[in-house]
Amino acid sequence: MAHQKSRNPFAFTPLPVTVITTVIYIGLVAGLLATHLVVPPAPKDPTPLKGINITEAWGDLQRISNGFHPYNSHRNDDVRNWLLLRIEAILRRNDIRWNTESTQAQRRGIHSYKTAKNTTAPAPVTVFNDMTSNVTFSTSSANQSVYFEGTNIMVYIRGTEDDKSDWWNMHKSLKTSRPNSGRGGVLVNAHYDSVSTGYGATDDGVGTVTVLQLISYFTSPGNRPTRGIVALLNNGEEDYLNGARAFMQHPISQFPHTFLNLEGAGAGGRAAMFRSTDTEVTRSYTKSPYPFANVVSRDGFERGLIRSQTDYVVFNGELGLRGLDVAFFEPRSQYHTTEDSARETSVNSLWHMLSAAIATTEGLASDTSSEFDGEGSVRKGRVNAGHGTDAVWFDIFGRAFAVFRLHTLFALSVTLLVVTPILLIALSFILGRVDKYYLFSRKKYVHSSDDDEPVYLNGWRGFFRFPTAFVVSTAAVVGLSYLTTKINPYIVYSSQYAIWSMMLATWFSITWFILRGADAMRPSALFRTYSLIWMYIGTYLILVAVTVGENMFQIAGGYFMVIYFAAVFAALLISYLELFALPKKSAYVQQQSIIDEAHRPIDEATPLTHDTGSIRSNRPITSSSAHQKPRDEPRTDEEDEATETTSLLRGDPNQSFARYGDHRQSVDEGTEHDAIAQEEPSLPPPYGEEQAWSGYLPRWTWLFQFLLLAPIVLILVGQTGLLLTSALYQTPADGSPPLPIYLAIAVFSVLLLAPLGPFVHRFGYQIPTFLFSVAVGTCVYNLTAFPFSPNARLKVYFVQHVDLDTGINTVSLTGLEDYVRDIVAEMPSAAGQEIRCGAPDYAARSGLSKCMWEGIAPNVVPLAHPEIPLEKGYQDWLSYNITRVENVTEAVISLKGKNTRACRLYFDRSIEDLRVEGSVASDATHEAVGENGSTEVRLWSREWGRGWNVTVKWKAEAEGRKGEGLDGRVVCLWSDANESGVIPALEEVRMFMPRWAQVSKLGDGLVEGSKRFAA
Secondary structure, X not given: OOXXXXXXXXXXXXXXXXXXXXXXXXXXXXXXXXXXXXXXXXXXXXXXXXOOOHHHHHHHHHHHOOOOOOOOOHHHHHHHHHHHHHHHHHHHHOOOOEEEEEOOXXXXXXXXXXXXXXXXXXXXXXXXXXXXXXXXXXXXXXXXXEEEEOOOEEEEEOOOOOOOOOHHHOOOOHHHOOOOOOOOEEEEEEEOOOOOOOOOHHHHHXXXXXXXXXXXXXXXXXXXXXXXXXXXXXXXXXXXXXXXXXXXXXXXXXOEEEEEEEEEOOOOOOEEEEEEOOHHHHHHHHHOOOOOEEHHHHHHHHOOOOOOOOOHHHHHHHOOOEEEEEEEOOOHHHOOOOOOOOOOOOHHHHHHHXXXXXXXXXXXXXXXXXXXXXXXXXXXXXXXXXXXXXXXXXXXXXXXXXXEEXXXXXXXXXXXXXXXXXXXHHHXXXXXXXXXXXXXXXXXXXXXXXXXXXXXXXXXXOOOHHHHHHHHHHHHHHHHHHHHHHHOOOHHHOOHHHHHHHHHHHHHHHHHHHHHHHHHHOOOOOHHHHHHHHHHHHHHHHHHHHHHHHHHHXXXXXXXXXXXXXXXXXXXXXXXXXXXXXXXXXXXXXHHHHHXXXXXXXXXXXXXXXXXXXHHHOOOOOOOHHHOOXXXXXXXXXXXXXXXXXOOOOOOOOOOHHHHOOOOOOOOOOOHHHHHHHOOOOOOOOOOOOOHHHHHOOOOHHHHHHHHHHHHHHHHHHHHHHHHHHHHOOHHHHOOOOHHHHHHHHHHHHHHHHHHOOOHHHOOOHHHHXXXXXXXXXXXXXXXXXXXXXXXXXXXXXXXXEEOOOOOEEEEEEEOHHHHHHHHOOOHHHOOOOOEEEOOOOHHHOOOEEEEEOOOOOXXXXXXXXXXOHXXXXXXXXEEEEEEOOOOOEEEEEEEEOOOOEEEXXXXXXXXXXXXXXXXXXXXXXXXXXXXXXXXXXXXXXXXXXXXXXXXXXXXXXXXXXXXXXXXXEEEEEOOOOOOOOOHHHHHHHHHOOOOEEEEEOOOOOEEEEEEEEO
C-alpha cells in the first residue's frame, strides 16, 4: 500500500527508520567488537614513563617463556635465579641502596650504589630471597592435605610514610611482626611458574615482567610511593595456589592491606579487571588508560560458574586483604598449552596490563587516608584491612570506567520500582481528566450512549502484537539453542560469532515478519506505545528479581538491567506525553460527526442541532481533511482486502478522493448542506490507514525514543554479552555443559534487539530479507560444520601412570569422548589395542571421559645402569619406609623420589592428623587436616630428591580394633618435559594428534609412578 510521502527526514516512515536504526546499530556493534577484539596499541616511545621500558619488558618475557618451567622442573630454578639477577640489575641501574635478606644462606647484606652521608639509615629497598617458608593446609571439599615449601621472591619498596626500621626482624612472632604505625602498604603479585605443558607467556609471564617494571618504576628518582609496596613473585601458583599460601608465613605478609594480582587465563588480548573486593579499592583502577572490566565476571566467580581460581582467593579470603584481580582471559583453548607463548601474545597486550598495573598501584600507594587500615594490626592471624562496600563497575568502549556502590544501585532499583508506576498512573489519570487518554479506548458517542452510531477510536488495535511476536521469536532462538546442542553441541567452540549471527538474524527476521504483516492488515498508531508498555512490564519483573539479588545475595551483575529498565521507562514516558498532542476525544468525535454529516449524500443530510461554533473553537491548525475516512469504525471483510490502488479512505466507494478534493461534487449555493460543508472542520492526515485521530501525533519523537533506548541498551548489554561469550564459549572442553552457553547467547540476542521492537514494523523488506538469508545460512553452518579448527583447537588432558611394582604403564587422554577416541586412533602406540574409556580421576574434569591405552615407557629418571631394561629399573624411581607405632593407629612414612620434588600419599581410609617433619605449626588459617579427614597428602619440596618424613594418625574402625592397619599408595610425579625423549608418550601425542586438537596437563604431574603400601 502506498503511504503519504513526508519531507521530514526524521519522520516515523520506512526510509528514516530503516536507515537511522541500521546505521546506529552497525556503528555501535562495530565499536563493541573493536573494543573487545582489538588491543590498544603500545606507545611508539619504548620508554613512555620514567623507569618503564617496554622493549626491555618484552625481552624479559621472551626469556621467561623460552621453555616449560613448572615448580617441579629444573628450568623453574633457572627462571628463579634469573629473576634475582634481573632485580639486582634494575636496582643498580636506578642507583638505589637495597638490602638483601637471604634466608637460605642466613645472611643479611647491604648493597649501595649511591653515595650518602648516612649509610646506616634503613635502605629504601629490601629484597627477600625466601627459601625457608613452608605451609601445611587442607582442602576440605576434596579431603586433601598439602605440604609445600616455598621459593618466593619479595621486593619491599619502602614508602615515604612507612616505619623507618626493619620491623620484620624485630619480632619472632608472625602475628606481631608489622610496622608500629599500623599503616598498611600495597602488594603486587604475579607467579613465575608455568604449567608443564605451557610456556607461560601470559600465564603468568606478562604478569611477572609487569612486576619487574613496577619495581623499576617505583625505585626510579621521583617515583617513590607514599605507602610501601611489596612486589611478590611467587612460585607454585599452578598447583593449589601454593606460593601465595607460603607467602602468608613470611613476616612481610602482614604489611600490605591492599593488593593487585596479575594473572593469565588465555593467551593475549586485553587484560580484564575481572574481580575486586570493594568499591573503594576499585576506584584505584579508574585511571587506567584503557579500562576493561565488568562486575559480571566477579559474580560468576562467586557463584561458582567459573571453576579455576587465582591467588586472589588466598590474599582476600585467607590473608584478609582488599584488592583486585587483573588477567588475560581468552582464548581459553590456548590456556595451559604450547600456544601460551610470546608468539601468540603481543607487545600491545603487555602494555595493556602494564599500564593498568601502573595506574592501579600508584592509586593504591598514593592513598593517604585510613580507608584501608582497620582498627589494630592483626586479628585472628589475619591482616585487618577494614571492610569496604560492595561495588558495581563496568567500562564503556574500553575508554571510560564507571564504579559505584552496590547500595547505590539497590537504591536506584527500588526508586525505579516505586516511582515509575506512580508516574505512569498519574499521567494516565491526567490524560483521562483532559479527555485525551486514547489508550485502550474502543469507541465514544457524540452525545451519549443512546446515540445510534458511535465513533470508533480503535484504541485497542495493536495491543497484543508485540508480546505475540516477542514470544514466537524468542521461542525460535531458544529452540535453536536446543537444536544446536542436540545436533552439533560444540560448534560454539570455534564459531561463537556464527552462533550470535544466527540468533540475532532469526529473532529480527521473525519479529519483522509478524509485526509488519499485522501492520499491513490493521495499522495502529499506538503500536509503539503498546510495545513500550509490554517492554516496561517485562523489564519491571526482571528488575524485581535483580533488586532481590542485589539485596539478598550482593549480585551486582544485573546493573545493565537497571539501566535497561530506566531507558524503557524514559521512552514510554515520551509516548505518554505524545498523547497530550491529541485532541480531546469529545472534540474529535464531534469533528468526525460533522465530517460524516458533510460527506453523506445530500438526500440524507439533516440539519445540525448543535452549535458548530464551539467545535471550531477547538479546531487545531491542520491540513485538509480530504484524506479522512467518514468514520473510524470496524472494517468489513471487503475493506481488509487492500491493494496498491485501493483508496486510502477505505470507506463507501462513492466517497472517493474526487468527492473530497478539488473536484468535490458541487451543490446549489444557499442550501443547508453547502453551509455544513463550508463549516467542515479539517483533520491532519494520519500515516497510511492508521486511526484518523493519529494525524495529530508528532512524527519525530520516535527518534528520541530510539536514541534513549537502543544505544544505551546496545552498549551495556552488548559488552556484557561479549564478555560472557568469551569467558564461556570454550569451556565445554573443560567439562562444562554447552546448552547454557547457547541459551545465554539467545537471551542476550533478545535483549539487544528488543529495543527495535517498537519501530521494526516501519522497516522496509530489504534488510529483513537479507537477515533471513543470514539466519538460514548460519543455521545450516552451525548444524553441519566441524566444531574445532587449527585456530580453535580442542583441548585434551594428558597423564601417564606407571605401576612401579609391575612395570605396566598406561597413557590417557581426558576430554570429549568421541573426539578423544578419534585422537587416540591416530597414535601408533595405540594401534591394535582396545581403548578403555571411563570417568576421569579428577573431579575438576567431571563431564569428560578418560581414554587409556598402554603407551611408550617414560624415561624421567636417568638410568644408573643403561644396560638394564627400562621396565626393570622402575622400582628405583621412588622408595619408602613405614614405621608403625605398636598397638596405636599411628605411623611414620618416609618417602622420596628420584629427579623429582613432588610426591603424594593416597590412603584407603581417612587420616585424622598429619605432621610433616620441618613444617611450621598450623595456625588458625591453615589446618593440616580438615574436619572430614584426608585421604590424600600432597608433598612439595624445594630440594630435588630430598624426601619427606610424614607422621599420620587414623581412627580404628571399631572399639577393640586398635591394631587395624592403613593401606594405600605412594605416588611420585615428574613434570619436566623440556628435553626430548624424557616423556616420549607426550611427544607422540603432540606429533600425531590432528591439527584441530591440542594437549594440556591433567594434573600436577605428566608422569605418575606409584607403589602400594600397607601400614
